[in-house]
Amino acid sequence: MIQPIIDPIAIEKVQRLINGVKSIAITCHLSPDGDAIGSSMALCHVLRRLGKDAIVVTPDMMPRTLLFLPDVKSVVSFTQAEARARKAIETAQLIFCLDFNSPRRIDKLAPMVMSNPCPKVLIDHHIDPEMELDVMISFPDASSTCELVYRMLMQMQLWRLVDRWAAQCLLTGMMTDTGNFSYNCEDPDLYEMQASLMRRKVSRQWLYNMAMNTYSADSLRLQGYAIDQKMRLYPQQHVALIVLTAEELKRYNYKRGDTEGLVNKPLAIPGVNWCVFLREDPDYIKVSCRSVGDFAVNTICANYFNGGGHVNAAGGEFYGTVDQAIDAFEHLLDEMASAAGKDNDNTNDNQI
Ligand code: 5GP
Numbered sequence: 485m486i487q488p489i490i491d492p493i494a495i496e497k498v499q500r501l502i503n504g505v506k507s508i509a510i511t512c513h514l515s516p517d518g519d520a521i522g523s524s525m526a527l528c529h530v531l532r533r534l535g536k537d538a539i540v541v542t543p544d545m546m547p548r549t550l551l552f553l554p555d556v557k558s559v560v561s562f563t564q565a566e567a568r569a570r571k572a573i574e575t576a577q578l579i580f581c582l583d584f585n586s587p588r589r590i591d592k593l594a595p596m597v598m599s600n601p602c603p604k605v606l607i608d609h610h611i612d613p614e615m616e617l618d619v620m621i622s623f624p625d626a627s628s629t630c631e632l633v634y635r636m637l638m639q640m641q642l643w644r645l646v647d648r649w650a651a652q653c654l655l656t657g658m659m660t661d662t663g664n665f666s667y668n669c670e671d672p673d674l675y676e677m678q679a680s681l682m683r684r685k686v687s688r689q690w691l692y693n694m695a696m697n698t699y700s701a702d703s704l705r706l707q708g709y710a711i712d713q714k715m716r717l718y719p720q721q722h723v724a725l726i727v728l729t730a731e732e733l734k735r736y737n738y739k740r741g742d743t744e745g746l747v748n749k750p751l752a753i754p755g756v757n758w759c760v761f762l763r764e765d766p767d768y769i770k771v772s773c774r775s776v777g778d779f780a781v782n783t784i785c786a787n788y789f790n791g792g793g794h795v796n797a798a799g800g801e802f803y804g805t806v807d808q809a810i811d812a813f814e815h816l817l818d819e820m821a822s823a824a825g826k827d828n829d830n831t832n833d834n835q836i
């Protein structure tokens with residue numbers, strides 16, 4: 485049986501807030517991923533089935549890889565439809581903040597969300613939330629926000645409203661945030677949830693292929709190039725670095741989402757405990773970090789790259805040139821080496 489881990493007082497409070505309003509906005513983080521979009525859309529769908537005017541508003545566009553999800557056209561992104569996004573947030577009587585822990589993560593939506601005096605509910609699995617909302621459903625150990633939305637709906641006895649569409653969205657986030665149940669996946673409850681979602685006639689095989697195993701030829705070639713030509717290994721520090729410049733991205737007709745999953749690949753090499761991927765985006769160098777074991781990449785992203793995230797999956801932004809970003813990375817290796825003396829080992833002792 486799935487354990488009810490969310491405080492019943494929080495559950496009751498959310499229930500009361502929902503019952504008392506008509507218009508509800510749901511928002512999630514910048515560059516939304518499968519978990520951000522999946523949890524937002526699932527909750528939105530259930531709220532609509534409850535008779536609410538619910539809407540998902542994102543700070544920017546979702547990647548093409550998620551366009552297969554049901555009803556994605558109803559999502560309003562601020563960068564695409566500024567006036568509609570603004571109106572939805574400003575007129576909402578209740579706002580759900582999903583899959584982020586700091587107003588910075590919703591970019592230009594932050595002032596609108598924060599200045600709307602309506603009640604707000606956080607549902608998230610990042611550590612140390614930097615905002616205190618009316619209800620805080622914050623579980624850093626949860627696999628995904630989709631897991632938390634599932635648990636909340638179950639505890640609110642709204643599970644009956646989770647239909648095939650909502651189930652597809654929830655399973656998408658649980659799948660993408662755990663690398664198809666290959667990390668953050670040790671909680672047996674997850675598999676009970678997965679089974680009940682599949683009983684809503686969601687094809688797991690289809691979903692995996694759509695959400696995690698669909699690449700354009702260009703993107704596959706770009707990933708091959710990145711691994712073959714651009715992966716640097718630092719055996720002493722058990723780390724891999726991949727850097728892609730704007731020119732290289734252009735060469736492969738890069739579109740948002742094309743490098744999804746790339747940063748995880750070097751972790752397959754015995755002896756590589758963490759990986760950093762630097763991508764030269766138009767406004768900054770996007771930093772993505774992944775690790776295995778208890779090597780915390782969120783603190784690295786927070787300390788060096790204006791970011792944060794989870795222990796094993798984090799990201800940030802670097803303002804400067806690609807070369808400066810590489811220098812910052814190598815400087816951080818030096819600092820780690822001097823801080824730890826010669827002992828830089830963590831869980832994976834194999835040499836690269
Ligand atoms: P990704 O590398 O896939 O962009 O992000 C991995 C995780 O790191 C995300 O789920 C999110 O939790 C976190 N993350 C990514 N970029 C940022 C950022 O710029 N700031 C913060 N605080 N977290 C980020």
Ligand code: MN
Binds near residue numbers: 520628661
């Ligand atoms: Mn998430």
